Amino acid sequence: xxxxxxxxxxxxxxxxxxxxxxxxxxxxxxxxxxxxxxxxxxxxxxxxxxxxxxxxxxxxxxxxxxxxxxxxxxxxxxxxxxxxxxxxxxxxxxxxxxxxxxxxxxxxxxxxxxxxxxxxxxxxxxxxxxxxxxxxxxxxxxxxxxxxxxxxxxxxxxxxxxxxxxxxxxxxxxxxxxxxxxxxxxxxxxxxxxxxxxxxxxxxxxxxxxxxxxxxxxxxxxxxxxxxxxxxxxxxxxxxxxxxxxxxxxxxxxxxxxxxxxxxxxxxxxxxxxxxxxxxxxxxxxxxxxxxxxxxxxxxxxxxxxxxxxxxxxxxxxxxxxxxxxxxxxxxxxxxxxxxxxxxxxxxxxxxxxxxxxxxxxxxxxxxxxxxxxxxxxxxxxxxxxxxxxxxxxxxxxxxxxxxxxxxxxxxxxxxx
Numbered sequence: 085x086x087x088x089x090x091x092x093x094x095x096x097x098x099x100x101x102x103x104x105x106x107x108x109x110x111x112x113x114x115x116x117x118x119x120x121x122x123x124x125x126x127x128x129x130x131x132x133x134x135x136x137x138x139x140x141x142x143x144x145x146x147x148x149x150x151x152x153x154x155x156x157x158x159x160x161x162x163x164x165x166x167x168x169x170x171x172x173x174x175x176x177x178x179x180x181x182x183x184x185x186x187x188x189x190x191x192x193x194x195x196x197x198x199x200x201x202x203x204x205x206x207x208x209x210x211x212x213x214x215x216x217x218x219x220x221x222x223x224x225x226x227x228x229x230x231x232x233x234x235x236x237x238x239x240x241x242x243x244x245x246x247x248x249x250x251x252x253x254x255x256x257x258x259x260x261x262x263x264x265x266x267x268x269x270x271x272x273x274x275x276x277x278x279x280x281x282x283x284x285x286x287x288x289x290x291x292x293x294x295x296x297x298x299x300x301x302x303x304x305x306x307x308x309x310x311x312x313x314x315x316x317x318x319x320x321x322x323x324x325x326x327x328x329x330x331x332x333x334x335x336x337x338x339x340x341x342x343x344x345x346x347x348x349x350x351x352x353x354x355x356x357x358x359x360x361x362x363x364x365x366x367x368x369x370x371x372x373x374x375x376x377x378x379x380x381x382x383x384x385x386x387x388x389x390x391x392x393x394x395x396x397x398x399x400x401x402x403x404x405x406x407x408x409x410x411x412x413x414x415x416x417x418x419x420x421x422x423x424x425x426x427x428x429x430x431x432x433x434x435x436x437x438x439x440x441x442x443x444x445x446x447x448x449x450x451x452x453x454x455x456x457x458x459x460x461x462x463x464x465x466x467x468x469x470x471x472x473x474x475x476x477x478x479x480x481x482x483x484x485x486x487x488x489x490x491x492x493x494x495x496x497x498x499x500x501x
Contacts, residue, residue, distance in 0.1 A: 091135070091151040092126040098142045099124075113137050114441035116478065133475065137439070139352045140402025146352030208256055211241055215259065215379060219266060223385070223424045226461050227274040234270060238263040238283075242290060257294030261287045262379055265299065268306060273424070275463030277310050301327040302336050302381055308343045312350070313464050320347030338367030339382045342393045349400035357397050365390035385422040386429075388414060396432055404439035411436055424460045427453050431468040438475045446476070447484035454491040469495055 099109050106124075110117040115134065122128040130138075135152045138144070214237070222230055238260055245256035268283030284306045291299035308323035324347060327340035345360035368390050386392050395410030411433040418426050430453045438446035450472060457465075473492050476485045 089126055091130050091148065092124045094151065095130070095138055095148060096124040098138075098144055098148070102142055109141075112141060114439070119478075131474070133439070133471070136352055136400060136402035137404070138402070140354075144352075145354065149352040207244060208241075208252065208259060211237070211259060215263060215266070219379070219384070220421070222266070222270060223422045224459060226459070227270040230270050231267065231274060234263060234267040238267055238286075245294075254294045257290050258296055261290035261294060261296070261299055264290055265303070265306070272310060273462045273464060277314075280310060281307060298333055298336055299381075301329075301332050302339070305336065305340050305343050305382075308340075308347070309464075312343065312346055313467055315350065317347045317350035320344070320350065334367045334370045335381055338364045338370075339389065341367060342390060345393060345397050346400070349397035352401060354401050357401060361390060361394050361397065364393065383425065385419055385425045386414070387417050392429060395436070396429075399432065399436045399439065404436045408433065408436035408440055408442070423456050424462060424465075427457060427460055427462065427465050428468075431465055431472060435468055435472045435475060438472060438479075443476065443479045443482050444484045446472070447482075447488045451488055451491065454488075454495055457495045466496065 099106075104112070106121055107117055110120045113120070113134075115137075119128060123130050123134070130148075130152050132149065132152055135149045139146055139148045142148070218230065218234065218237075241256055241260040241263060245253050245260060264283050264287035268280045268287060271277075271283055272280035284303045288300035288303040291297075304323045304327040308320045308327075311319035311323060321344050324340045324344035328337045328344070332340075341360045341364035345357045345364060348354075348357035348360060368388075383389055391410065392414045395407050395414060398404075398407035398410060411429060415426070415429055415433055418429065420426075430449060434446045434449040434453070437443075437449065457469075469492065473496065476482075476488070476492075479485050
């Protein structure tokens, strides 16, 4: 019997063992009784959302979710490297590597010094300020507008490193690596996963040439984000675990543990998810993580990434009420100007409230966010917008849902160049 056909009988068995009638069970899950009945009889397929909610409520430890989730790709899904070979995002390896040789020699004299004065190179402090401005602009601007500028600036700074005096090479290469890493994130937001992986790999190479052996490990965390949004839980966990070796800085290890937790949550593995979140919370709260090098690695707008990720994971674990409580609290701490971050966690917040049966509140949250989406379109955020649309489709009789449908459809409509 296929896993899909096994879901209904297994759900009925677990519900019976819990001593719940069909009515009691459907009320607890905020699902239509007739729909649950058809699922148990095999007349309707269960969605991943329903499976994870049944899993959490019945304490099935991910077993029901595994029955509706397609098998993961082969076991090396977490070890695949970014696309190799000539491509439009590479900055010029020969120049970078030749510059990097000098930079690595200089590190013996200047190890750990990230400060760069205008006497060393008058252009680099200006580029550093520009990076902060572009990162802030990325919160309120479409990625396709920023990408050409980011690509040009990355190549320009890497070129400067090749021609710079030896004392300036390492800082120039490290700054170029941060530009490349941010370029990769904007490419992912624009929906181009290949470019995102390519630029992320380039960021790691630039960082290594500049004497930073750590950013390459953060590149694994970035790649794990791509696999997470692709629904590849095994690949997400494998990549995140590779970025948690003890010699890495606490912030990178904490962000990697957070990503591992999200991978576990995708398949309903609550024990390992919560264990990873505890590890992330401890690492990200350490003094070493808070006092790390600038620019900050990872998000600079979420004050407590581990807490926000806890809310994110609780929804995927089928515990929407708990998720909504955490996300409500953490969302209030986001800065008003961080529109992209507010959209990311705001739609997840709306999704948690909808799954909890608070439909009108969910629609009110989403309605405010949909107004700003044209300014900050995001391929990754759209994945939660689609999930929200599916969740709300169960409540078609609600006037709030009907009023929201046109705005949801506009955001999810394919873009036309």
